[in-house]
Amino acid sequence: MNAIPIPAFLVVAAILFGIGAVGFLVRRNVLVALMSIELMLNAVNVTFVAFNRLHADAHVGQLFAFFNIAVAAAEAAVGLAIVLSFFRLRRTVRSDAGDLLKN
Amino acid sequence: MFAGYDTLELIYFAICALVAIGGALGTVTFPNPIRGAMSLLFTILAIAGMYLQLHAPFLAAVQLIVYAGAVVVLFLFVIMLIGPAANPPHDGRGVLARTVGGIAASLFVLQTVLVLSHKVVGRVPIAQEGFGSVDAFGQQLFGDWLVPFEASSFLLMVAIIGAVAVARGKQPDPQAEQSEDDATGPKELGAPSSSLKVQSKSGAHA
Numbered sequence: 001m002n003a004i005p006i007p008a009f010l011v012v013a014a015i016l017f018g019i020g021a022v023g024f025l026v027r028r029n030v031l032v033a034l035m036s037i038e039l040m041l042n043a044v045n046v047t048f049v050a051f052n053r054l055h056a057d058a059h060v061g062q063l064f065a066f067f068n069i070a071v072a073a074a075e076a077a078v079g080l081a082i083v084l085s086f087f088r089l090r091r092t093v094r095s096d097a098g099d100l101l102k103n
Numbered sequence: 104m105f106a107g108y109d110t111l112e113l114i115y116f117a118i119c120a121l122v123a124i125g126g127a128l129g130t131v132t133f134p135n136p137i138r139g140a141m142s143l144l145f146t147i148l149a150i151a152g153m154y155l156q157l158h159a160p161f162l163a164a165v166q167l168i169v170y171a172g173a174v175v176v177l178f179l180f181v182i183m184l185i186g187p188a189a190n191p192p193h194d195g196r197g198v199l200a201r202t203v204g205g206i207a208a209s210l211f212v213l214q215t216v217l218v219l220s221h222k223v224v225g226r227v228p229i230a231q232e233g234f235g236s237v238d239a240f241g242q243q244l245f246g247d248w249l250v251p252f253e254a255s256s257f258l259l260m261v262a263i264i265g266a267v268a269v270a271r272g273k274q275p276d277p278q279a280e281q282s283e284d285d286a287t288g289p290k291e292l293g294a295p296s297s298s299l300k301v302q303s304k305s306g307a308h309a
Contacts, residue, residue: 004156011216012120012153014216016124016146018208018215019130023131026131029191031139031178031181031182032130032136032139039130042150049157057231059234059240062161063248069165070169070258070259071255072169073173073174074258074261077262078265080270081267082269083181084184092191093188093191094191
């Protein structure tokens with residue numbers, strides 16, 4: 001009995017990353033854009049862990065995913081604080097309302 | 104491709120992959136961000152399940168604690184703070200740019216999937232005893248990776264301070280607020296339904 005091949009995980013991660021990228025490009029709600037970024041970070045973590053399973057003599061990939069999770073948490077906190085600040089300024093969460101630097 | 108694999112493991116992987124992809128699609132497509140956050144939660148749970156299958160139980164636990172326990176809850180709190188304005192009405196502007204962006208990103212996915220499915224990596228090696236356990240992971244984390252670990256604590260500290268400073272905004276002193284009440288500033292133009300507004304007003308009246 002063989003384990004699930006690593007490319008299966010990589011394909012799932014690629015699809016997740018793509019969905020996150022499409023969401024970031026297409027959606028105009030800042031909150032949804034932030035969630036799409038989280039999706040992409042998660043997909044990258046899956047890739048790290050999957051490759052670490054292939055080279056299972058050290059935990060380098062898992063450690064990288066671990067630090068990635070810490071960075072993603074910090075990013076979410078700061079990003080949501082910026083969303084709150086932006087909402088206080090513009091009374092909306094549409095990303096195209098952020099045109100203060102225009103003109 | 105999947106001939107000769109353990110059926111139970113295959114079913115488990117299929118469920119995880121389908122839930123992850125379905126949740127991701129929901130995150131991106133639901134107009135209401137609360138439903139998006141809930142779909143994101145499903146994706147995160149499914150990814151934790153995939154970590155278990157990849158011999159990373161500690162990372163699965165961290166994923167559940169940090170993402171499901173903290174990040175999604177933070178998203179829900181912010182959606183709650185923003186209120187009904189978190190779901191702005193849809194308009195048709197920028198359809199061309201959005202369509203082109205969507206097609207370009209879809210092509211990227213297609214290409215990546217094609218490349219990955221053609222390059223079949225051989226058999227998955229048998230993991231040594233305790234691979235991915237808290238014990239082995241911690242040995243390495245607090246050995247070779249101690250400096251990055253401490254640096255990440257510094258990063259989180261800076262992020263906390265930055266988030267508080269940004270979200271709190273400018274706190275006007277009471278005298279300035281008194282004079283601002285006479286001349287209605289541009290801040291008064293917005294809808295007074297937000298709890299942020301109530302918070303700053305109650306601070307001024309106290």
